[in-house]
Amino acid sequence: MTPDVKLVVPAKPDYVRVLRAVTASLAARLEFTYDRIEDLRLAISEACATLLALPWEATTLVLRISAADGRVTAVVCTDADPGADAWPPVEAERTLAWRVLSGLADTAVFEVGEEGPAVRLEVEGGVVV
């Protein structure tokens, strides 16, 4: 699926803010509620922090967002190369990061994205109009 937005920034914590702001802005356009935007924003921070904390060197951080039918799908990915079988973690569901992410988003998946290790987040808007 072609994302509505694709952002490529250096794999540095300073840029996470940019990704967060763009995601929040898109969600606002979809009439997301305050709570869900805050959740999405925290989830993006947490996903980026998780990926940037991995031991394999990454140079770029990529965010792809698709927004449709009151749902935002955001995939954060780095170009790190963990080699075969090192990502996603075997017991992903036992990490604090996953617990937090799955609490914030409706769906949180550690997966292998286009460039490398990725986190997929799906968040529903939460407003019934």
Place this chain on the structure above:
Amino acid sequence: MRAKNPGTETSSGDPERSDELFARLPDPAARDELAALYQPLAEYLARRFYGRGEPLEDLIQVASIGLIKAIDRFDPERGVKFSTYATATVVGELKRHFRDKGWALRVPRRLQEAGMSVGRAVTDLSQELGRAPTVNEIARRTGLSEEEVLEAMETAQAYTASSLDAPTDEEGATEGERLGEEEDAFEFLEGWTSVAPAIRELPKRERTILYLRFFRGLTQTQIAEELGISQMHVSRLLSRTLEELRRSVGDTG
């Protein structure tokens, strides 16, 4: 870069020597010597911006660029001392650097006010609507644009306002009951040895927010209601708590 002229003791350069050098511009050797002469001023100004999250080396680099710009643009005919002109240019360059990095040096008054009115609107609208409001609804209520509302939300998460961080001692009626549940929930976390100590060290309110959000699945609005604090405050505490946990996990793991 070191001053080529170690005899120069003043941080603002030697005015006479600098007049001579400006008269020789655009001679590159004169330009270099001027840059060296005023480098201590640039470093001094860079140091004044240190401690805001940027490495000193980077700040000195930015200040040095500002200094070169000042040298190139300075017009001795104007009657302004070069050190005065250079200070303004270098400080401008340093401020712009922070702005470009997306960091404000402090939260501007406009944003503080926007933050407060957004916070109030979220609380009021949540009660009126029985659910959290959308950005559009907050914008209509506050008279701000949607972009301004988003900006205020981002600001609330990015900066910790110390006045809001004062600990509260209010004990809710359900407090005792909840503490029991909390203990059980965190028991489950004990297995994650890297996280447990960090969670145990959290202030009580932060622990409670973490528990309510991730173990009882309450929304930020519901937590705000339960604890009697604003949604923005919940959001800020939650984002800071997660950051702290991440840091401590990173330290031990």
